Amino acid sequence: MKILITGSGGREHALISKLLQNSRVSKIYCAPGNGGTAKIDKCENVPFHSIHELADFAVKEGVSLVVPGSEDLLVAGIADVFIEKKIPVLGPHKDAALLEGSKCLAKDFMKKYGIKTADYRNFNSLDLAAQYLEECEYPIVLKADGLAAGKGVLICKEKPDALEALNQLMAVRQFGDAGNSIVIEEYLEGLEASILSFYDGKTILPLLSAKDHKKIGEGESGPNTGGMGVIAPNPHVNECVMDIFKTEIMIPTLKGLEMEGLQFSGIIFFGLMITDKGVYLLEYNLRMGDPETQAVLSLMDSDLLDLIESTVNSSLDRVTLKWKKGYCCCAVMASGGYPESYKKGFPIEGIENCESDVYIAGAALQGDTLITSGGRVLNVVATAQDLASAREQCYKDLSLIKFKNSVYRRDIGGTPL
Incomplete structure (x- = not known):
């Protein structure tokens, strides 16, 4: 095959x-x-x-x-x-992919089918959006409507921050045409969770939960990135949270997809926020998350090809997934300066000394040598029976890998190590 x-x-x-x-x-x-x-x-x-x-x-x-x-x-x-x-x-x-490709469309879909999400307004006019920001409560969230490599969500604590973010999105065009329209959204205080799932047109089968760390800096500081690390399973997604997710988000999503004629064989990634007022849906992605995939697959005991074939053959209702016991910690090693400008072309050393799995992201092969070629350069993925041990092994192996100007967060899954 x-x-x-x-x-x-x-x-x-x-x-x-x-x-x-x-x-x-x-x-x-x-x-x-x-x-x-x-x-x-x-x-x-x-x-x-x-x-x-x-x-x-x-x-x-x-x-x-x-x-x-x-x-x-x-x-x-x-x-x-x-x-x-x-x-x-x-x-x-293509039509279904717009649930990821257009945040405005996705928010309207959530509202139409009663899926719990933050209050919002969509705008395609900078002036009207600026007027709305004059009357908002803060903090507030601005989102580029289109694809922005995971970096198009801007959390603004005060009105001047929001007006500057609006200017960057719609005037400066920081993310190009992705900023033609924007979502201005209520800020939710809580704990984020990621749930990847497979969808065959009639059944949604969720995978193990995960927790992404989107900001470049420790303590969730600095600008958004494509993701700086993940732990799985997410300690905050207990049985009660999972039941709420299925009842208030997953099942209404399934109904909405059927009503809109958006059946397909693929992935639905649910980005959640767990708050004191309930579980909210932040966004859909229609493909495997990165780096969530690296973490979740490391704990999957089922065969991935069998799962994919069940999806494309519309037989997910007969699948029972098996998972390894334990936890995963995945940390991203990036180029200094990411997610903004960074230098590349530096040799990478030490991967062969690692006990953990190491997945390459932004690196090219020159002869027999890996050379940095992107912002997120590699992922170290460690598994263990408990989260503390997985984190310890992950950071032990990270310390063995060297390239010029490398950076990584030291608090994936907890306090800095």
Whole structure:
């Protein structure tokens, strides 16, 4: 069986590693991949970026399953093209992908189907948005409507901060066309949780919960990033929270998808906020999260390929997932300066000394040497019977890896180590 995975991050490295545990997989193509995926047996990086290039390649090579990793191709309609080619794809068609590609549309969907979410207003006019900010209670949250690599959410404590954030989004165009429209949203105080799930058009099957750490700095300080680390399972997602999530968020989402004709075979990522007033939905993603995927898959005892095939064959109602006992701590090592400007091209040393799994994200292979090529460079993923031990092993291995200007948070899952 040949599989095509699109993307170039740690998520794709982890997906490939997990899928290759199934002996039926003879070859995985990763487009475009990275220095880590280039070193995996049975995996080949392919230099294709456009949907039609990927489709032509998949047909030529006899690919029998496509797993899009990143969101941009999903929003551009990659699933529609592969469905036309009669190649199974784990991803939403273009209309459904807008639940991630447009935060305005997603918020309206939540409101329409009674899904508990923060109060909000959508704007496509800078002037009207500025007027609204004059009367808001603070803190307030501004979100770019379109895709912004996980960085388009700005929490503003005071009105001057909000007006400056608005200017950056809609005038300076910090995130380009993603700022054509924005959401201004009530600030919720609480604990965040991530729940990845598989969806086959009639059943949503949630995976183990996780806790992401989005800010660049310790104590959740500084600007948002694509994610600086994850623990799983999330200690705050107990049985009661999970029941509330299923009743007030997951089931109404399923009903809404059916009512809107948005059935597909793919992933639904629920970004939650657990507050004193209940469990709220912050956002949908329609693909595996990064770095949540790296953490959750490390604890999955079930076969990932079997799960994907059950999804594309609409038989999730017959699946019971198995999980390893214990906890995972995943920390991201990044280039100094990320998420803003940073230098690259530095050799990476010490990975071979680690006991934990190390997934490459922003690094390229030059000869036999990994060289930094992105903001989030690699993920160290440690598992243990308890969270404290998983954290200890993760940070022990992080200390063994070296490259110039490296940075990482020392408080993933708790106080700084």
